[in-house]
Amino acid sequence: MSSLPLHERIRQEVESSILSGELRPGDRISSEFELMAHYGCARMTVNKAMSALAAAGLIDRRKRAGSFVARPRNVAMMLDVPDLMSEVMGRGQRYAYRQLSRQIADTAHDRQAFAELGAVGRVLRLSGLHVADDTPFAFEERIINLALVPEIEQADFSQEPPGTWLLKHIPWTEAENRIGALGASREHARALGIAIGESCLAIDRHTWRATDSVTFVRQVFVAGTYELVARFGPSRPPA
Amino acid sequence: MSSLPLHERIRQEVESSILSGELRPGDRISSEFELMAHYGCARMTVNKAMSALAAAGLIDRRKRAGSFVARPRNVAMMLDVPDLMSEVMGRGQRYAYRQLSRQIADTAHDRQAFAELGAVGRVLRLSGLHVADDTPFAFEERIINLALVPEIEQADFSQEPPGTWLLKHIPWTEAENRIGALGASREHARALGIAIGESCLAIDRHTWRATDSVTFVRQVFVAGTYELVARFGPSRPPA
DNA sequence: CAGTGGTCTAGACCACTGA
DNA sequence: CAGTGGTCTAGACCACTGA
Numbered sequence: 001m002s003s004l005p006l007h008e009r010i011r012q013e014v015e016s017s018i019l020s021g022e023l024r025p026g027d028r029i030s031s032e033f034e035l036m037a038h039y040g041c042a043r044m045t046v047n048k049a050m051s052a053l054a055a056a057g058l059i060d061r062r063k064r065a066g067s068f069v070a071r072p073r074n075v076a077m078m079l080d081v082p083d084l085m086s087e088v089m090g091r092g093q094r095y096a097y098r099q100l101s102r103q104i105a106d107t108a109h110d111r112q113a114f115a116e117l118g119a120v121g122r123v124l125r126l127s128g129l130h131v132a133d134d135t136p137f138a139f140e141e142r143i144i145n146l147a148l149v150p151e152i153e154q155a156d157f158s159q160e161p162p163g164t165w166l167l168k169h170i171p172w173t174e175a176e177n178r179i180g181a182l183g184a185s186r187e188h189a190r191a192l193g194i195a196i197g198e199s200c201l202a203i204d205r206h207t208w209r210a211t212d213s214v215t216f217v218r219q220v221f222v223a224g225t226y227e228l229v230a231r232f233g234p235s236r237p238p239a
Numbered sequence: 240m241s242s243l244p245l246h247e248r249i250r251q252e253v254e255s256s257i258l259s260g261e262l263r264p265g266d267r268i269s270s271e272f273e274l275m276a277h278y279g280c281a282r283m284t285v286n287k288a289m290s291a292l293a294a295a296g297l298i299d300r301r302k303r304a305g306s307f308v309a310r311p312r313n314v315a316m317m318l319d320v321p322d323l324m325s326e327v328m329g330r331g332q333r334y335a336y337r338q339l340s341r342q343i344a345d346t347a348h349d350r351q352a353f354a355e356l357g358a359v360g361r362v363l364r365l366s367g368l369h370v371a372d373d374t375p376f377a378f379e380e381r382i383i384n385l386a387l388v389p390e391i392e393q394a395d396f397s398q399e400p401p402g403t404w405l406l407k408h409i410p411w412t413e414a415e416n417r418i419g420a421l422g423a424s425r426e427h428a429r430a431l432g433i434a435i436g437e438s439c440l441a442i443d444r445h446t447w448r449a450t451d452s453v454t455f456v457r458q459v460f461v462a463g464t465y466e467l468v469a470r471f472g473p474s475r476p477p478a
Numbered sequence: 479c480a481g482t483g484g485t486c487t488a489g490a491c492c493a494c495t496g497a
Numbered sequence: 498c499a500g501t502g503g504t505c506t507a508g509a510c511c512a513c514t515g516a
Contacts, residue, residue, distance in 0.1 A: 005503075005505090005506085006504080006505080007504080014497090017414070018411050019411050019448070019449060019451055020448070021411075021414065021448065025410045025411075025412055031481080031482065031483085032482075032483070033481090033482085041505075041506085042505060042506045042507060042508085043483095043502060043507085043508090044283070044486095044504095044505070044506075044507090045504080045506085045507095047483080047484080047485090048504090048505095050483085051483095051484090058411065061482085061483060061484090062482080062483080062513090062514080062515090063481085063482050063484080063512070063513040063514060064481055064482050064483080064512095064513060064514040064515055064516085065481090065482070065483095065514075065515065065516095066481085066482065066483085067483080069410075069411075071410070072411050072426070073321075073322065073325065074319050074320070074321045074322070074325075074405060075320055075414070076317045076318065076319060076320075077317075077318045077319075077320050077414070077416060078315045078316075078317070078318070079315065079316045079317070079318035079469045080313050080315060080316075081313070081314055081315075081316050081469065081471075082312075082313045083312065083313070086312065088392070112337075138393075142387055148505090155515060163474075167311060170260075171260070171264045171308075171310070171311055172257050172258050172260075172264075172297065172308075172311050173258070173264055173311075173472075174258065174470075174471060174472025175314070175316070175470065175471045175472060176468065176469075176470050177316060177468065177469040177470070178466045178467070178468055179418060179440070179461035179466060179467040179468075179469065180440055180462065180463065180465070180466045180467070181420040181438045181439055181440035181441075181460070181463075182438055182462050182463070183437065183438040183462060184438075188486080196439070197437075198422065198436075198437070199420045199421055199422040199437070199438035199439060199462070200420055200421075200438060201377070201418070201419055201420035201440070202420075208472075209258070209259070209260065210258060210259055212454070217465070219323060223419065223420035223421050224419065224420075224421070226419065227417045227418060227419045228417070228419070229415065229416065229417055229418075229489050230318045230320065230415075230416040230418065230420040230469075231413075231414065231415050231416070232320075232413060232414045233412075233413025233414060233447075244484075244485060244486090245485080246486085270500080271499065271502070272500090272501085280486075280487080281485095281486060281487045281488060281489090282489090282502095283485095283486070283487075283488090283505095284485080284486060284487085286502080286503080286504090287485090287486095289502085290502095290503090300501090300502060300503090301494090301495080301501080301502080302493070302494040302496090302497090302501050302502050303493095303494060303495040303496055303497085303499080303500055303501050303502080304494095304496065304497095304500090304501070304502095304504085305497075305500085305501065306501090306502080349510085367487080395496080408504080411484085429491060436505085452515075
């Protein structure tokens, strides 16, 4: 039973040739005209398959020359960056957000806020804990551009954390994440119940709406309690 | 000067409506027939634009019902996972790999190798340091399936690290990365010149060729010396 | 200059599914 | 059952660029 569309079948067959090693980097792939003849289909169907492989970075296409298996350099992996509340609840655990601090500031006087968001004016600064089954697993420190989201001043974070609130109210954004490690500061240590200097995973995320900064957040996870997963490949990895 | 293909212009215009908030999650997008009329083009052109948005996860398409702005849940970010040697040299620094240990084992007797790769038989176990401008910045511990890459037993890692060697000899693979933090072990600490327990970023990468395990590697970076960057969005984030 | 990919057209048939 | 998206056809013209 193969109800697979033809363009998808072509894509998978060429992809398999590349991932199995039958076609090696630099090798030329049959031209669209040759593939048309081979599959007995229209050129658009072949083109759809090959365009998808080019978009995924597996092949390079050059006019007049043809299509070639690309060299795997900086492979772009797909990284899942889930909403923490959804993720915790998805594992069947209870989720809670505990606010630790709240403060209105202005990028004109708050140098850190200015450094992260630029000159956006009034900002809301929050810090809090993400808690799964009564155990804090992440500390977060957030700066929100109030010019863009004034109504967040009245928001209630007892049911959902600021990140989830923002996701609902500022639905689609552009984002940049920086992932690193750090040793727990005094504040992190007290909040997370660990020792100062203990190893933590840190995610710094800056999100924009068009050209305006929406929010900057640093989330700090105790080492071993949280992992990010990124994948590359046609299917999920074999078991 | 807009030499942009029409399908790309349509994609960008709909994307802008979503990212600017003009269209909100759940909102219906004009049908392909309406967009055909609006842009005065063929349906395939509209379809190419909308299919790209659906592939990127920005819209959901349902037969009979139409196309709708998706809810931003687990957004898939693009994570750059560069080759360490290329990255260091791309920054204009000198790169070197220093091998620390080398050992042939068998998954029949080596429990850790079996746990990571499965029952693949003979394996090569390596540990070494990635060095930029004479400063070690990453420790790596690697297990390689010799059944798949027997010639690596004779390879010389003085010019390129095992990862780069594998990239050249086993060009395209599937991969899964797990990114977390850990405290430096005694071995990490000695190799990297840091204190035991000091915070480190750890990347565990398992790569496959079709259904066969090729290699498992853990790379450990001193906190603050290395960051991973992941992005989501139509363009690069504003400055 | 000739082969290749990039794009686009104006149709077509179909599966699906919600009004 | 009618509107929608999914797919596909058989053409077309063009820009590019390497033989």
